[in-house]
Amino acid sequence: MDYEIFDLGNVALQSGVTLPGAFLAYKTYGKLNEQKDNVIVYPTAFGDQHIQNEWLIGSGMALDPEKYFIIVPNLMGNGLSSSPSNTPPPFDRAHFPQVTIYDNVKFQHRLVTEKFGIQKIALVVGWSMGGIQAFQWGASYPEMVERIAPFSGIAKPWPHTFVVLDSLKASLLSAVDFNPSRLNELTSENLRAVGRVYAGWGLSQAFYREGRYRSLGFDTLEEFVTGVWEDSFMKMDPHNVLAMLWTGQHADISANSSYHGDFHKALKSIKALACIMPGSTDLFCTADDNKYEANLMPNAVLKPIQSIWGHFAGSGINRADNQFIDDNLKHLLALSPNV
Known part of the structure; x- marks a missing residue:
C-alpha cells in the first residue's frame, strides 16, 4: 500500500446522514518544514486516485517535493477513501450516502490541521473535480489558502x-x-x-x-x-x-451554510491568488464558464490552455499542455500571497 489512512470517525455529512468509520486515503510527497508553510494540497479528480496526480510532481517542477510538502487526498468515492466499494453495510454499494465537495474539503481540512498541525496552505491545485475542490478550499477557508490553481475545473456544474x-x-x-x-x-x-x-x-x-x-x-x-x-x-x-x-453534479461552492447558495458571494470571498487554467477546447468545463467565475474573484487571472486535447488538456497526457500548466504554477508560487 503506497498511501496512508486518516481516520475521520463518525462524520456528519451535509445530507444529514452520519457515515460511521469514515476515512481519507492520502499520500504525501516531500517534507513539512519547521514553519509548516511549504504546503501544497492537490486533490484528486473524478475516477482518479493519487497515482494519477503524480505526473505534476517532481524535481525541478513547480510541485517539487524537495521544496514543498505536497498532500494528495483521495476523493471520497474513488475506491481508496471511504467509498461504496469499501464501506460495510448498511452503507455499502448502492446504499452509500451522498457526499458533497464541501464534505470532502471539510474532511481534508481536518487531515491538514489535525494530522499535521498546518495553518497556512501555499497552494491548492487540481484538475477537473480536483479543480472544483481547489475553488471550494478557497471559498471555505479564505484566510488559510494563499493560492489556488484549478485547471479544467469549474466552481460549480453549470447546467450543460x-x-x-x-x-x-x-x-x-x-x-x-x-x-x-x-x-x-x-x-x-x-x-x-x-x-x-x-x-x-x-x-x-x-x-x-x-x-x-x-x-x-x-x-x-x-x-x-x-x-x-x-x-x-x-x-x-x-x-x-x-x-x-452525484458529487460532481452537486458541487456548487456556495451550497453550504457559509454562502446559502449565493454563488457570486462565494467567488468574491476567495482571497487567494488564483490562476485558472481552462482547456480552450474543453466541451463541458468550458473556458467561458471559468471566465465568468474569474471575473467575480478579486485576485484571479485566466490562463487558457491552448490545446485541442479538450478536457484532457489537464490530465497530464500532452507534453505541451503539461509544460504550460507547470510554468503557470511556478509563476503563481513565485508571487507574494495576500492572505
Missing part, C-alpha cells in the same frame, strides 16, 4: 456540465432499466457504455478530426475508444462511479 454528467449516469442506469431497487445488480461490465459516452466529451472535435489518438499508439478510432475509454471505466466499480457522479 450537469447534463453531461447526467448522460454518463443514465448510460449506466439503463443497464438496470432505471430501477432504483436493482442498483446492486450493476457490474463493472456495465461501465462499457459510460466510457463510450464520455469519449465524446473528454476530447475535442479537432482531436478526433486530426486523429491525435495515433500519438497514443492506436491505429484506429475504434481501437482508441475501446482501449482507452471502455477499458478505463471498466476498471472502476459502478457504485463508486455513481457516487462520484
Whole structure:
C-alpha cells in the first residue's frame, strides 16, 4: 500500500446522514518544514486516485517535493477513501450516502490541521473535480489558502456540465432499466457504455478530426475508444462511479451554510491568488464558464490552455499542455500571497 489512512470517525455529512468509520486515503510527497508553510494540497479528480496526480510532481517542477510538502487526498468515492466499494453495510454499494465537495474539503481540512498541525496552505491545485475542490478550499477557508490553481475545473456544474454528467449516469442506469431497487445488480461490465459516452466529451472535435489518438499508439478510432475509454471505466466499480457522479453534479461552492447558495458571494470571498487554467477546447468545463467565475474573484487571472486535447488538456497526457500548466504554477508560487 503506497498511501496512508486518516481516520475521520463518525462524520456528519451535509445530507444529514452520519457515515460511521469514515476515512481519507492520502499520500504525501516531500517534507513539512519547521514553519509548516511549504504546503501544497492537490486533490484528486473524478475516477482518479493519487497515482494519477503524480505526473505534476517532481524535481525541478513547480510541485517539487524537495521544496514543498505536497498532500494528495483521495476523493471520497474513488475506491481508496471511504467509498461504496469499501464501506460495510448498511452503507455499502448502492446504499452509500451522498457526499458533497464541501464534505470532502471539510474532511481534508481536518487531515491538514489535525494530522499535521498546518495553518497556512501555499497552494491548492487540481484538475477537473480536483479543480472544483481547489475553488471550494478557497471559498471555505479564505484566510488559510494563499493560492489556488484549478485547471479544467469549474466552481460549480453549470447546467450543460450537469447534463453531461447526467448522460454518463443514465448510460449506466439503463443497464438496470432505471430501477432504483436493482442498483446492486450493476457490474463493472456495465461501465462499457459510460466510457463510450464520455469519449465524446473528454476530447475535442479537432482531436478526433486530426486523429491525435495515433500519438497514443492506436491505429484506429475504434481501437482508441475501446482501449482507452471502455477499458478505463471498466476498471472502476459502478457504485463508486455513481457516487462520484452525484458529487460532481452537486458541487456548487456556495451550497453550504457559509454562502446559502449565493454563488457570486462565494467567488468574491476567495482571497487567494488564483490562476485558472481552462482547456480552450474543453466541451463541458468550458473556458467561458471559468471566465465568468474569474471575473467575480478579486485576485484571479485566466490562463487558457491552448490545446485541442479538450478536457484532457489537464490530465497530464500532452507534453505541451503539461509544460504550460507547470510554468503557470511556478509563476503563481513565485508571487507574494495576500492572505
